[in-house]
Amino acid sequence: MKRAVSVDTSSSSSSSSKKLKSEESPSPIPDLTEDLLYEVLRRADERTLGAAACVSSRWRRLAQDERIWESVCLRHWAALGCAPSQLRSVVMALGGFRKLYVSYLAPTVATRSGRRRRWSRDELQMSLSMLSVGFFGMMGGPMGKFPPGKGL
Amino acid sequence: MKREYPDSGTSSSGEVAPKGKLPASAPPSEEDVDELLAALGYKVRSSDMADVAQKLEQLEMAMGMGTAASTAPVSDDMAFFPETVHYNPSDLSTWLDSMLSELNTPPPPLPPPPMPPPPSVPSFAPAESSSVNFDPNLISQSDPSRERKRMRTGSGSGSCSSSSSSSLGRGGAGTTIGSESIEPAPVATPALPVVVVDPQEAGVRLVHALMACAEAVQQDNLKAADALVKQISLLSSSQGGAMRKVATYFSEALARRIYRLRPPVGPISDPSTFDSFADLLHMHFYETCPYLKFAHFTANQAILEAFAGCKRVHVVDFGIKQGMQWPALLQALALRPGGPPSFRLTGVGPPQPDNSDALQQVGLKLAQFAHTIRVDFKYRGLVANSLADIEPYMLEDESGDGEPEAVAINSVCELHGLLARPGELDKVYHTVQKVKPKIFTVVEQEANHNSGSFLDRFTEALHYYSTMFDSLEGSNGSPTEPPSPGQPDQVMSELYLGRQIFNIVACEGPDRTERHETLAQWRRRFSQAGFDPVHLGSNAYKQASTLLALFAGGDGYRVEEKDGCLTLGWHTRSLIATSAWRVMAA
Numbered sequence: 122m123k124r125a126v127s128v129d130t131s132s133s134s135s136s137s138s139k140k141l142k143s144e145e146s147p148s149p150i151p152d153l154t155e156d157l158l159y160e161v162l163r164r165a166d167e168r169t170l171g172a173a174a175c176v177s178s179r180w181r182r183l184a185q186d187e188r189i190w191e192s193v194c195l196r197h198w199a200a201l202g203c204a205p206s207q208l209r210s211v212v213m214a215l216g217g218f219r220k221l222y223v224s225y226l227a228p229t230v231a232t233r234s235g236r237r238r239r240w241s242r243d244e245l246q247m248s249l250s251m252l253s254v255g256f257f258g259m260m261g262g263p264m265g266k267f268p269p270g271k272g273l
Numbered sequence: 274m275k276r277e278y279p280d281s282g283t284s285s286s287g288e289v290a291p292k293g294k295l296p297a298s299a300p301p302s303e304e305d306v307d308e309l310l311a312a313l314g315y316k317v318r319s320s321d322m323a324d325v326a327q328k329l330e331q332l333e334m335a336m337g338m339g340t341a342a343s344t345a346p347v348s349d350d351m352a353f354f355p356e357t358v359h360y361n362p363s364d365l366s367t368w369l370d371s372m373l374s375e376l377n378t379p380p381p382p383l384p385p386p387p388m389p390p391p392p393s394v395p396s397f398a399p400a401e402s403s404s405v406n407f408d409p410n411l412i413s414q415s416d417p418s419r420e421r422k423r424m425r426t427g428s429g430s431g432s433c434s435s436s437s438s439s440s441l442g443r444g445g446a447g448t449t450i451g452s453e454s455i456e457p458a459p460v461a462t463p464a465l466p467v468v469v470v471d472p473q474e475a476g477v478r479l480v481h482a483l484m485a486c487a488e489a490v491q492q493d494n495l496k497a498a499d500a501l502v503k504q505i506s507l508l509s510s511s512q513g514g515a516m517r518k519v520a521t522y523f524s525e526a527l528a529r530r531i532y533r534l535r536p537p538v539g540p541i542s543d544p545s546t547f548d549s550f551a552d553l554l555h556m557h558f559y560e561t562c563p564y565l566k567f568a569h570f571t572a573n574q575a576i577l578e579a580f581a582g583c584k585r586v587h588v589v590d591f592g593i594k595q596g597m598q599w600p601a602l603l604q605a606l607a608l609r610p611g612g613p614p615s616f617r618l619t620g621v622g623p624p625q626p627d628n629s630d631a632l633q634q635v636g637l638k639l640a641q642f643a644h645t646i647r648v649d650f651k652y653r654g655l656v657a658n659s660l661a662d663i664e665p666y667m668l669e670d671e672s673g674d675g676e677p678e679a680v681a682i683n684s685v686c687e688l689h690g691l692l693a694r695p696g697e698l699d700k701v702y703h704t705v706q707k708v709k710p711k712i713f714t715v716v717e718q719e720a721n722h723n724s725g726s727f728l729d730r731f732t733e734a735l736h737y738y739s740t741m742f743d744s745l746e747g748s749n750g751s752p753t754e755p756p757s758p759g760q761p762d763q764v765m766s767e768l769y770l771g772r773q774i775f776n777i778v779a780c781e782g783p784d785r786t787e788r789h790e791t792l793a794q795w796r797r798r799f800s801q802a803g804f805d806p807v808h809l810g811s812n813a814y815k816q817a818s819t820l821l822a823l824f825a826g827g828d829g830y831r832v833e834e835k836d837g838c839l840t841l842g843w844h845t846r847s848l849i850a851t852s853a854w855r856v857m858a859a
Contacts, residue, residue, distance in 0.1 A: 203608045214645045243815040250601035257600035
């Protein structure tokens with residue numbers, strides 16, 4: 122879908138209205154509005170999001186949107202012990218959902234074999250604990266300059 | 274077209290020694306060559322045997338002096354051995370002569386040791402000359418017999434090496450790493466043709482030498498102990514990996530005990546830098562391996578469960594250090610259904626020699642963290658030389674309004690130090706009883722390093738720290754290549770453990786603060802002091818398992834549940850235990 126819609130092609134797929142608009146600024150990527158793009162990306166999986174972030178700066182900004190990553194994380198958690206707003210305020214303060222996923226949840230996917238299943242509460246709690254420790258370690262202060270250790 | 278292989282003298286001596294091929298070089302007269310040595314590829318006349326034995330011990334002394342002076346755990350042994358490949362070691366007698374002359378002229382190029390024991394270096398020299406008189410009595414008796422033994426067991430080395438793994442005790446699977454580092458062994462063999470034939474055998478001898486030295490120390494036979502320390506240095510250079518490091522630390526500790534270097538000299542023990550350096554090592558240890566993380570997460574889980582439903586909570590940390598345990602608990606409280614309680618933390622720490630207020634700085638950092646996640650936070654720092662100095666009034670809630678506080682007391686590896694001075698532990702128990710906490714979480718090393726007998730203590734510690742070092746090695750080196758010794762995190766973690774070894778072996782009385790005791794021993798103490806155990810729930814167990822699953826390095830770690838307490842260990846050996854207690858209902 123992304124590659125097929127090219128303004129220059131003569132394929133009549135996407136109708137004349139697009140052609141009329143495209144005369145102003147030719148662009149090789151689909152000319153979706155922000156909302157539409159967001160809705161598409163919101164349903165994408167993590168790998169797609171990673172790829173999407175490489176397309177253009179506009180796409181990157183949207184693919185890295187915290188709301189999208191929040192739903193990525195919540196999609197996999199079996200049960201939340203707390204209200205989503207509560208979780209959101211804590212996680213955003215400690216670096217965000219994308220960081221949570223990339224640094225502390227993605228490694229569990231790598232170690233897991235077979236199909237993806239829902240993450241357990243313990244994995245959720247562990248990843249949040251590690252996020253806290255990581256954030257604390259990076260804070261300025263007496264040991265703020267301490268280099269973060271490799272792995273966990 | 275056949276290639277004529279040159280004299281075996283140019284080939285790496287590794288081929289000559291273990292394979293037992295007879296070299297084609299011009300040997301001493303064929304008659305009356307010692308048979309057993311010939312089987313190994315050495316041509317020595319039977320009549321020369323005593324002479325060769327004496328030269329061997331001289332060589333050993335010459336090399337022993339070199340390696341004993343540098344007790345640095347990461348010494349580069351390759352630099353020490355001169356270019357020996359061009360000598361033909363099969364003609365043992367002349368080869369020894371050439372080795373001795375070479376070693377006696379240029380000083381061996383040793384790297385400067387990072388932990389310089391300056392007073393001990395001059396004292397080594399006179400001790401050396403006195404022990405040279407002593408040693409021939411000790412060693413020349415055993416040397417020819419050792420040689421004989423070597424020949425005989427050479428054929429049975431298969432059975433010997435299997436016993437070497439078992440003699441190193443629990444977790445010994447990892448300690449035969451010495452055989453992996455094949456590179457040092459062949460180069461080592463020309464220098465020590467008889468003493469070190471097989472790294473695994475040398476490993477067994479190393480353990481025996483360590484035990485013999487400890488026994489000599491216990492019997493106050495300091496001369497024998499000194500000689501053995503030198504032997505240990507020699508033997509440990511033939512090993513690689515964890516075994517070498519453990520042996521180096523233990524032999525250094527023994528040397529300190531023998532020479533009464535207490536407190537140990539060097540940057541580690543220098544009082545003005547002591548605490549900040551100790552904290553740095555502690556941080557590295559925290560990052561490198563899962564033991565402290567396990568301790569923090571399991572204790573936090575117990576505290577979290579104990580605080581269920583409480584609106585005002587107070588945590589007392591008996592050793593706050595850098596406060597690494599508390600961000601995770603604060604975060605868990607922030608995500609509690611119903612919102613976080615108001616949180617108060619009392620951090621206890623030793624006085625800082627340079628008058629910096631480390632306790633306050635940690636408090637500020639934690640306060641900032643709590644503010645970020647919107648948890649109501651209060652902090653108080655308590656400076657105390659010993660936990661016994663804490664009185665209940667210091668932990669009281671000064672605001673005293675509204676709901677009473679729920680108190681949790683947390684101690685990670687702080688209680689064993691109290692056993693060094695009589696009465697201190699009882700005083701702490703008494704204070705805790707007065708405060709009436711909801712829970713008292715305790716983490717301690719799972720080992721008995723407090724036995725009255727020095728030898729028992731030494732043996733226990735040797736097993737414990739061998740396993741510890743194995744786990745560091747196992748989780749940091751890749752399985753396909755020997756781990757590079759230069760990784761700073763690992764080295765710092767090893768130094769952190771090394772200081773504990775020094776304390777256990779070299780110190781006595783109130784100075785000996787690393788008085789670890791087993792979970793069973795602590796259980797007895799706690800129940801005698803009027804505490805009931807609190808079972809750590811399945812949540813804590815699951816947390817620990819998840820931690821290990823995430824911790825990519827090393828599958829050797831094991832979490833076990835023992836009567837409501839959790840232990841983390843390496844393979845079959847438990848190394849650290851978390852338990853929780855509450856005051857016995859009256």
